[in-house]
Amino acid sequence: MPELPEVETVVKGLRPLVEEKIVTGVEIREEKMIAFPKGNISAFKEELIGSKIEAVNRRGKYIIFELNNNKNMVIHLRMTGKLLVKEVKEFRDKHTHVIFSLNDGQEIRFNNIRKFGRVYLIDKNQPEQAGGLSKLGPEPLSNNLSVDDFKKLFEGRRAIIKSLLLNQHFVAGIGNIYADEILFRSGIRPDRTADTLTESEKEKIYHNMREILQKGIIYGGTSFSDYVNAFGEKGSFQEELRVHQRQGEECYSCGTIIEKIKVSGRSTYFCPQCQK
DNA sequence: GGCTTTGTTTTATA
């Protein structure tokens, strides 16, 4: 599932392929995937066609195409979304639901097995038009987020720590896989509440969060089922996972059997020996 | 055909 490292990898792959290109056509096969402007497909197409893609960036799990007409096209991949750049003549599979043609004979294909992904075409100065984009917490890898800044985020918080890490208003970009891995490497049970964490434990979360997300990017993301980058290539961070999806197997650190539980309705994997 | 999956949004409650 695309989380921060996967989305970052997609963005890095897209940049050299689409920056400075002009959108020459838009084909929408699933109108429900156009979330803004809602119910106005012709406006969406009109505003997009003819625009130039000046930059591609990431915020949390959102991909932002900066256009030269004072608009941003924002895409969220949700669970199964892929953004692929292909030659027009290449085979299109049946899960390709939105297609953006470019002036160099290539096209950006928004491929989405479960159709959960969303596209927003918004005014540059009105990020609130793109769902939760304007309400995101800080970027976990930002140079501006110091360990003290991170510890301050916990003030007044008493939620279950895994839920907090998944809460995009708390910190942006972490999903189910990396949340489990961050807590394992920090030695913290995922069902602890935030108000029981010591200063040293919060610092561990901060450092492990940055280290693991950074490493996830270096590995090109985690490909469990169907995540691929803009070139259709899989990542390899799944080989580095210590607990996620390892229920019933031995912990690499202590040999205890990894458990699977539900935390806030989400599948959660942890080592009952290493995580306290 | 019910269950599982995850990220986000909505709703209810304190």
Place this chain on the structure above:
DNA sequence: GTATAAAACAAAGC
């Protein structure tokens, strides 16, 4: 207003 948790929602694959 804020924090939280639970529920709802999306749709496909098994």
